[in-house]
Amino acid sequence: MSHTIIELQHVSKRYGDTVVLKDINIEIEQGKFYTLLGPSGSGKTTILRAIAGFLEVSEGDVLFDGQRINDVPANERKVNTVFQDYALFPHMNVFENVAYGLRIQKKPKKAVAQRVESALKMVRLEGYGDREISELSGGQQQRVAIARAIVLEPAVLLLDEPLSALDAKLRKDMQYELRELQQRLGITFLFVTHDQEEALALSDEIFVMNDGEVQQSGTPVDIYDEPINHFVADFIGESNIVAGHMIADYQVEFNGKTFECADAGMRPNEPVEVVLRPEDLDITSTDAGKVQVKVDTQLFRGDYYEIVAYDRLNNEWLIHSTNPAVDGDTVGLTFDAEDIHVMRLNESEEDFDARLESYEGE
Ligand SMILES: Nc1ncnc2c1ncn2[C@@H]1O[C@H](COP(=O)(O)OP(=O)(O)OP(=O)(O)O)[C@@H](O)[C@H]1O
Numbered sequence: 547m548s549h550t551i552i553e554l555q556h557v558s559k560r561y562g563d564t565v566v567l568k569d570i571n572i573e574i575e576q577g578k579f580y581t582l583l584g585p586s587g588s589g590k591t592t593i594l595r596a597i598a599g600f601l602e603v604s605e606g607d608v609l610f611d612g613q614r615i616n617d618v619p620a621n622e623r624k625v626n627t628v629f630q631d632y633a634l635f636p637h638m639n640v641f642e643n644v645a646y647g648l649r650i651q652k653k654p655k656k657a658v659a660q661r662v663e664s665a666l667k668m669v670r671l672e673g674y675g676d677r678e679i680s681e682l683s684g685g686q687q688q689r690v691a692i693a694r695a696i697v698l699e700p701a702v703l704l705l706d707e708p709l710s711a712l713d714a715k716l717r718k719d720m721q722y723e724l725r726e727l728q729q730r731l732g733i734t735f736l737f738v739t740h741d742q743e744e745a746l747a748l749s750d751e752i753f754v755m756n757d758g759e760v761q762q763s764g765t766p767v768d769i770y771d772e773p774i775n776h777f778v779a780d781f782i783g784e785s786n787i788v789a790g791h792m793i794a795d796y797q798v799e800f801n802g803k804t805f806e807c808a809d810a811g812m813r814p815n816e817p818v819e820v821v822l823r824p825e826d827l828d829i830t831s832t833d834a835g836k837v838q839v840k841v842d843t844q845l846f847r848g849d850y851y852e853i854v855a856y857d858r859l860n861n862e863w864l865i866h867s868t869n870p871a872v873d874g875d876t877v878g879l880t881f882d883a884e885d886i887h888v889m890r891l892n893e894s895e896e897d898f899d900a901r902l903e904s905y906e907g908e
Pocket residue numbers: 561564566584585586587588589590591592593630740
């Protein structure tokens with residue numbers, strides 16, 4: 547049985563006249579991996595600070611295990627934080643930094659040594675115990691900060707961009723380590739990143755943030771396959787987004803033609819935006835294509851060619867293809883009805899969820 551461990555209810559935060567969080571409502575269940583994903587300045591760190599107790603919210607409630615904790619000081623909250631700036635103790639060596647929380651808990655010396663060793667191993671820093679913090683690279687310091695938090699095996703761990711300073715290979719290794727650790731210990735993770743691939747790979751549930759608001763929440767698959775609006779479609783993976791109209795249920799018009807689609811529940815003739823992912827487009831002959839485009843440029847991306855083309859209305863189309871195209875050629879694009887995703891303009895998350903449910907249940 548899953549139960550809610552942390553809840554934010556109608557939380558807002560203002561600094562003077564600047565609103566940095568607007569009516570945030572999120573629910574965190576015990577033992578799952580959650581991610582706050584959004585661009586710089588969208589309010590991710592502010593949410594973590596509100597949960598950890600490092601700032602006072604302007605409105606709304608923060609709940610832990612069903613109890614309101616707005617007035618509980620940070621050191622009495624049952625969460626641990628890996629800060630964006632690491633916040634290590636500069637006068638202690640690596641071992642002492644990681645051991646600090648266990649010493650406060652008065653754990654026996656031998657247990658401390660064992661647990662610190664295994665935490666350092668997990669972050670690939672075996673043998674670094676005697677090093678001073680100033681003798682470490684940024685990525686190594688970041689890993690010490692992770693080890694210092696996980697060694698305590700807290701019920702809830704807040705991680706603010708904990709992998710941002712690592713190179714691509716180490717970052718991938720650490721993603722596996724974190725996910726494995728989270729599952730093995732059943733710790734609830736609230737992880738912050740602005741890297742959409744990282745969020746998709748790691749999370750049970752993602753909150754997509756923009757401008758102090760949660761734009762959409764859901765599983766990685768939900769958010770990738772059914773983005774609620776232009777911002778989410780654009781931020782999560784690459785998308786072709788074109789303007790169109792809903793003719794009737796399961797019929798959408800764009801690029802001057804009507805196509806069968808899998809969406810319903812909108813007003814006849816309602817203006818919409820249509821999303822087609824680059825990997826869902828296939829190149830075919832001009833006659834066989836549903837949309838005709840002229841190839842402009844292409845880049846070899848390793849496992850596919852990324853092709854940029856323009857239709858007659860001068861909309862840009864991004865296509866991922868295993869075969870190269872010829873610059874300047876006019877080609878046809880095909881796609882399946884299920885690959886067309888229709889977004890309503892300015893739909894609220896509640897209305898969006900209700901609409902999907904109404905016709906997915908049919
Ligand atoms: N003490 C403060 N006073 C005024 N504005 C603040 C303060 N702290 C944060 N802000 C503003 O609040 C907004 C959200 O900041 P926050 O640190 O939560 O963003 P973020 O999503 O974590 O960004 P990043 O990815 O860059 O870390 C920003 O516009 C920031 O400038």
